[in-house]
Amino acid sequence: MLSPTAEQLLADTNGLRPELAQEIADHIDECKRLLATGTDMDTVQQHLKDDDVGIIHAILITTRLLGDHPSKLRAAREIVECSPARTGGAS
Numbered sequence: 001m002l003s004p005t006a007e008q009l010l011a012d013t014n015g016l017r018p019e020l021a022q023e024i025a026d027h028i029d030e031c032k033r034l035l036a037t038g039t040d041m042d043t044v045q046q047h048l049k050d051d052d053v054g055i056i057h058a059i060l061i062t063t064r065l066l067g068d069h070p071s072k073l074r075a076a077r078e079i080v081e082c083s084p085a086r087t088g089g090a091s
Contacts, residue, residue, distance in 0.1 A: 005029055005064075013060070024057055028064045035065060045083035055080055 002010070002018060006025035010016055016024075031044050044065070048058045062076035069075050080086060 003029070009064075024061060027051065027053060027057075027061050031061060031065055041065075041079055042083055042085070045080060046085040049083075049085040055086065058086075 002022055003025050005028050006018070006022040009021040009025055009028075010018065013021070027048065031047070034044050034047065035041075041062075045058065045062075048061065053061065058080045059073075059076050062079050063072045066072040066075055083089075
């Protein structure tokens with residue numbers, strides 16, 4: 001059975017397989033928990049990279065973390081692409 005986050009992803013994203021939706025949803029839920037503990041976004045991005053989450057999926061996950069941000073796709077893309085985890089500024 002899919003989690004509520006995975007169900008929402010499937011409803012919002014065309015062509016996403018249920019298994020992949022659940023995998024991405026698990027990352028979203030985990031990252032939300034990290035952010036709730038005061039973890040900063042750069043650390044969250046490093047966590048995603050360490051879990052071998054590709055850039056496109058990291059952007060999708062990050063859009064979900066930004067909530068109602070007015071330009072969340074653009075902001076998520078900048079966060080992911082400019083994070084030290086993706087630019088070589090962190091290991």
